[in-house]
Amino acid sequence: MDRKNKRLLLLIVSCSVSGVVLGGTSSWAESTMCMQATQVTSECLTQNPVNKTIQGMSTGLLAGAGAAFGAAWQLRREE
Template identity: 90%
Template sequence: MDRKNKRLLLLIVSCSVAGVVLGGTSSWAESTMCLKATEVTSECLTQDPISKTIQGMSTGLLAGAGAAFGAAWQLRNEE
């Protein structure tokens, strides 16, 4: 692997990890706030917080990887 490919891989991995962390944290906080609300809705009671967090993490993974590919594409076109 040459240096350029290693940098691209590092960019994709770091953006994906950041997306997973942010997506999971925001989903977990949203489900916690939903349960602590003054009026709890039926939608809030039927959602599993763990599956909601995993869904947020997977969305963050895709968003982070997409952002990394977009940034790499932009830098490649500027050269």
């Protein structure tokens, strides 16, 4: 594996991990805030917080990987 491929792989992995952490954290916080609201909605009661967190993590993974590919594409176009 040459140096450019290693850098691209590192960029994709780091952005994806960041997306997973941020997506999971924000979904968990949203679920917690929903349960602590003064008026709890039926949607809030029917959603499983773990499933909501996993959904946020997967969305973050895709967003992070997409951002890394977009950044790599932009850098490649500038060269």
